[in-house]
Amino acid sequence: MPSAERDYADIETFIQAAKDHGSDSEPDHEVGDLQDMLRAAWEIMTPEQRVTLVRSDACRATAEAAWFVDFDDEVDPGPG
CATH class of the missing domain: 1.10.287 (Helix Hairpins)
Structure with missing residues (x-):
């Protein structure tokens, strides 16, 4: 292009x-x-932006597929 x-x-x-x-x-x-x-x-990114990204549907789906976990129950991205 x-x-x-x-x-x-x-x-x-x-x-x-x-x-x-x-x-x-x-x-x-x-x-x-x-x-x-x-x-x-x-x-x-700010720490808040990092948490927002980690909690996005795309990141959650990848983490759940790779680690076989329920993201909400197992993964706490913390403050950044």
């Missing part, structure tokens, strides 16, 4: 960049890029 058409305020632009990187090189690069972006976002 030409740079003039990219919307840098839309997270989907960066998700597509990770996909493109994985397609252009190794599929593992897509996952690594997404992990790096999530870690960068985490670093600039």
Whole structure:
């Protein structure tokens, strides 16, 4: 996509960049890029924002699927 058409305020632009990187090189690069972006976002979040993310449906579903726990009963993200 030409740079003039990219919307840098839309997270989907960066998700597509990770996909493109994985397609252009190794599929593992897509996952690594997404992990790096999530870690960068985490670093600039306030403790309250971190708790909000951890309690989001997406994070909860992943934790429950990976750890076979009821997130509400087993996981307390704490203050940050």
